[in-house]
Amino acid sequence: MVDVLFWMETSALGQLMRDSVWLFPAAEILHFVGLSLLMGSVIIVDLRLLGCIEQVTLQAVYKFLPLALIGFSINLLTGVLFCFTDPFRYYPNFAFRIKFFLIVLAGLNALWFKLAVYPDSLKMSAHENAGPVAKLVALSSLLIWIAVIVMGRMIPYLEDGI
Amino acid sequence: MNFVEWVENSSLSLWMADSIWAYPIVLATHAVGMSIVVGTIIIIDLRVLGYASQVRLTSFNNVLIATWFGAILNFLSGVALFTVDPEHFLYHPIFWTKIGLVIAGLLFVYLLLRELKASGQDTSERIESSRKAKTIASLSMLLWLGAIVAGRLIAYVEVN
Numbered sequence: 593m594v595d596v597l598f599w600m601e602t603s604a605l606g607q608l609m610r611d612s613v614w615l616f617p618a619a620e621i622l623h624f625v626g627l628s629l630l631m632g633s634v635i636i637v638d639l640r641l642l643g644c645i646e647q648v649t650l651q652a653v654y655k656f657l658p659l660a661l662i663g664f665s666i667n668l669l670t671g672v673l674f675c676f677t678d679p680f681r682y683y684p685n686f687a688f689r690i691k692f693f694l695i696v697l698a699g700l701n702a703l704w705f706k707l708a709v710y711p712d713s714l715k716m717s718a719h720e721n722a723g724p725v726a727k728l729v730a731l732s733s734l735l736i737w738i739a740v741i742v743m744g745r746m747i748p749y750l751e752d753g754i
Numbered sequence: 755m756n757f758v759e760w761v762e763n764s765s766l767s768l769w770m771a772d773s774i775w776a777y778p779i780v781l782a783t784h785a786v787g788m789s790i791v792v793g794t795i796i797i798i799d800l801r802v803l804g805y806a807s808q809v810r811l812t813s814f815n816n817v818l819i820a821t822w823f824g825a826i827l828n829f830l831s832g833v834a835l836f837t838v839d840p841e842h843f844l845y846h847p848i849f850w851t852k853i854g855l856v857i858a859g860l861l862f863v864y865l866l867l868r869e870l871k872a873s874g875q876d877t878s879e880r881i882e883s884s885r886k887a888k889t890i891a892s893l894s895m896l897l898w899l900g901a902i903v904a905g906r907l908i909a910y911v912e913v914n
Contacts, residue, residue: 616867624788624902630792636817648813654798655806736784745782 595753599680611679616677619670626670627741629663632656634737641709641722641730650722687750691743698736705729758841767837777838784831788905790824793900795863799891802866802883813872818867825860848911852904855897862894 599604609615635655639645640653675682682688709726716722722730770776793819801809836843843849866887871875874883883891 610893614836615818617906618906621903621906624785624906625899626793627785628792628902630793630797631789632795632797635790635794635820636797636814639816639820640813644816645813646816648809652806653813655808659797729779741789742782742818745785746778 593683597683600676600679603676605673606676606679618676619673623667623670623674626663626666627744630660630667631737631741633660633663634733638734639731641726643721643727643732650716651719654710654714659709666692673734681751682747685747685751687743687746691740692749694736694740694743698733699742701732701736705733729731756845761837761840764837766834767840770834770838776834780831780834782840784828785826787824787831788902791828792902794818794821794824795859795898796895798863798866799895802870802887802891804882807882815910821863822901842913843908846908846911846913848904848908852901852908855901855904859894859897859901862890862897866890866894 609619636645636656637653639658640648640650645653705726709722709729713722713726755763770780798814798817800806801811801814869884869887869890871886
């Protein structure tokens with residue numbers, strides 16, 4: 593792993609990120625925009641699954657899912673840029689590790705949604721309530737993504753673990 | 755006692771400085787609140803601009819409750835963050851730019867809701883929003899993007 597981290601640090605990309613005054617803050621701004629886009633889409637879909645939004649089909653609300661993917665892609669890309677900037681800082685960081693684990697968990701939760709909730713929910717009417725599994729998936733999604741944001745913000749404060 | 759001293763001696767400021775966890779937790783709360791506020795507003799603006807037009811505008815009523823929840827969360831966490839270093843923020847032009855953009859952004863949410871109601875589009879499905887509503891929605895997105903940019907730059911632009 594040290595070899596990989598060393599390669600990242602000495603790469604042209606890592607060098608470029610460290611040499612530029614504005615690339616890092618610009619990536620941070622994009623990271624915040626991306627997480628807002630992701631959270632906005634996740635909130636409307638999850639609130640509908642939880643039964644908090646009425647008179648709209650799930651099929652219609654799912655139109656917002658591509659925006660979640662766009663937001664996530666922006667953040668994956670900018671996140672990789674941060675890692676290349678200072679890999680030896682992020683890799684051992686406690687908050688970073690938990691955040692990474694939570695993102696994997698969010699991915700598995702999304703897979704669960706796609707397999708167990710998505711197909712049936714497409715046929716539901718505007719007034720129909722989603723089942724308990726769908727509600728559990730939606731609640732997990734909201735909580736996991738909030739935890740991801742919290743852990744991301746904790747990275748500078750958990751440099752040496754706890 | 756002047757304003758800065760008063761803020762610095764407040765129990766909130768002392769608590770923020772005393773506890774190791776207070777500052778990072780309040781900062782994290784501010785980021786979560788931001789994602790709720792900006793995220794839900796961008797979604798509503800995009801819908802008004804014609805994205806996902808099958809979703810009725812009334813569907814957003816409860817989404818707006820989340821928006822207000824996030825706004826209250828960020829007002830409270832924002833005040834707490836301000837008390838940590840009032841002098842720094844008080845004389846920081848980027849900080850006031852951000853506050854201005856946030857207030858303008860919230861005003862535009864109000865303007866958008868008023869326009870949707872006035873043009874009778876708040877309950878209809880698939881109907882194009884008025885030109886005025888679309889203009890308000892576009893500007894709203896710009897204001898919130900600006901607020902994020904300014905918020906992040908507070909940490910980078912040094913004053914004095």
